[in-house]
Amino acid sequence: MSAILCPYCEAENIEGTDECQACGKSLMELSRRIPATSVEADLLRDRIERLWPKSPSKVAPTTPVGDVLKRMVDERIGCVMVVDGDKLVGIFSERDALMKLNTDAPKFLTRPISQFMTTSPVTLETNDKIAFALHKMNLGGYRHIPILFHGKLAGVISIRDILRYLAERVVAKKHH
Amino acid sequence: MTADDTVGNVMQIMRAQRNGAVLICDGPKLVGVFTERDALKLMASGADFSTPVREVMSTDPVTIADSATVGEAIRKMSEGGYRHLPIIDRQQHPKGMLAVSGIVHYLVDHFPETVYNLPPDPKAKPREREGA
Numbered sequence: 001m002s003a004i005l006c007p008y009c010e011a012e013n014i015e016g017t018d019e020c021q022a023c024g025k026s027l028m029e030l031s032r033r034i035p036a037t038s039v040e041a042d043l044l045r046d047r048i049e050r051l052w053p054k055s056p057s058k059v060a061p062t063t064p065v066g067d068v069l070k071r072m073v074d075e076r077i078g079c080v081m082v083v084d085g086d087k088l089v090g091i092f093s094e095r096d097a098l099m100k101l102n103t104d105a106p107k108f109l110t111r112p113i114s115q116f117m118t119t120s121p122v123t124l125e126t127n128d129k130i131a132f133a134l135h136k137m138n139l140g141g142y143r144h145i146p147i148l149f150h151g152k153l154a155g156v157i158s159i160r161d162i163l164r165y166l167a168e169r170v171v172a173k174k175h176h
Numbered sequence: 177m178t179a180d181d182t183v184g185n186v187m188q189i190m191r192a193q194r195n196g197a198v199l200i201c202d203g204p205k206l207v208g209v210f211t212e213r214d215a216l217k218l219m220a221s222g223a224d225f226s227t228p229v230r231e232v233m234s235t236d237p238v239t240i241a242d243s244a245t246v247g248e249a250i251r252k253m254s255e256g257g258y259r260h261l262p263i264i265d266r267q268q269h270p271k272g273m274l275a276v277s278g279i280v281h282y283l284v285d286h287f288p289e290t291v292y293n294l295p296p297d298p299k300a301k302p303r304e305r306e307g308a
Contacts (some may be wrong), residue, residue, distance in 0.1 A: 069220035078213075094212040095196070097219055102191050103184040105219035138284045140276060143259075159276050160257065166283070167254035 005006055026053070039169045043131040048124055051133075051165055053147040053155025055105050056081040059113060061089060065101065066109035068092060079144045081153060082117045088153045090117030126155075130165065133157060177244055179207055184225030187215050193267040198259040199270050200233050206262055208233035239264045242271050246282060249274055 003012045004027065011022030019026050057080045059068055068080055072094070079093035092113055100116045101108055108116070122136050123146045133145055143159040177186050179200050190198055192213070200208040209235045218225070218232060240249055240261040252261060259276040 006214050019271060037210065051264060066220070069216060073217050073220045094216050098196075098212050099191055099194075101219055102187050102215075103225045106222055109222070134284060138277075138280050143277075159259070159280065160254075163254045163276060163279070166279075167250050 015103075019063065038117045039166065042169060043134065044047075047127050048133055048147055048157060049126040049132060051130065051157050051161040053126065053157045053161075056146065056153060056156040058083045058153075060084070061106070061114035064110050065105075065113055065116060068113045069097065069105070069109075070162055072097075078158060079156070080113075081146055081156065082113055086152065088121070088148075090114065090119045091144065091146060092117040093123040093144060098109075121146055126148065130162070133162060137162070140172045177229065178202065179230035179233070181230050182226050183210075183215075183218060183223070183229050186210055186229050189226065190215070193275075196275060197273060199262050199273060200229055201270060204269050206237070206239070206264065206268070208235045209237040209260065210234070211261060214256060237262055239270075240274060241265075246279065250279060253279070270274075 004015050004017070005011070005012055005018040006023060006025065006027060008025045009020060009023040013021055017027055017125060050117070057071065057075055057077055059071070059080050059082055061082050061084055063082075072080060079091055081088055081094060082090040090113075094119060096116055097105070113135055122140055123141065124136065126133055126147055126149045136142065136145060137159055145157055146153055147155040147157055149155075177189065177198050177200055179202060181200075186198060186200075190210075197209055197211040199206055200210060202291075207229070210229055214232055214234065217223075218242070223232070238252065238258060238261060240252055240255055240263055240267050242263050249261060253259065253276055261274045263271045263274055265271050
């Protein structure tokens with residue numbers, strides 16, 4: 001276990017202690033880890049609203065698969081939100097199309113999308129940190145995450161939004 | 177895969193390998209790319225999956241050199257809106273595919289303290305001071 005010295009009275013304290021055990025002054029600033037790079041600091045500071053989540057394309061669970069596919073092509077989007085009234089019940093993405101429909105697509109065009117959607121998708125709130133989105137996308141291999149505002153579907157962010165956000169930062173810091 | 181393979185065959189290989197894109201080669205030469213997006217368009221239009229992939233693939237894909245930095249890859253993907261970049265060597269031979277998920281994974285690996293130290297639920301906070 002490492003120790004930190006109180007800058008006020010020089011007493012030894014256990015690392016991570018909030019206040020000096022000898023003089024009672026705050027040691028919070030000492031134990032806060034300083035991010036190694038500015039990109040890393042941005043990820044921890046900026047919130048998802050900073051990515052300007054797009055308003056999501058929504059379909060009802062009963063919508064036929066064929067209609068959903070056409071909409072994804074026409075609107076040039078990678079996924080649609082499946083909503084039952086106000087409630088998000090699933091998400092259907094290009095990946096779902098490849099994995100679940102594939103060359104059998106013609107057989108399934110009239111079936112409801114609810115049979116092929118991914119149920120209970122991972123969601124985040126607009127005020128969550130961008131680092132969370134990166135984490136969830138990496139963990140689950142997702143390219144889209146529905147974004148809620150006070151529990152209600154407000155938007156969607158894609159891995160492309162994150163890429164754009166990162167690109168702005170690596171361009172600014174070319175030698176990083 | 178080669179340009180003579182059928183679209184259906186290519187799509188089934190993509191599903192089996194869980195790949196969002198495949199390189200289409202003619203011998204050692206890269207001639208095109210076929211992605212999930214292309215597959216989606218075919219499914220939506222009810223196209224015939226027995227057509228050779230050469231008729232529906234994207235030709236002259238934007239590529240990235242195997243010596244490029246991650247920063248260059250991020251810029252190239254972001255500017256073109258690509259999620260996959262074929263990686264080529266100095267002889268212009270394809271070496272592999274760089275996926276956007278690979279970039280995300282790289283970043284998570286390089287900022288481990290930022291990303292892995294996040295609590296599993298953004299709203300969860302320890303009720304009382306831990307340890308010490």
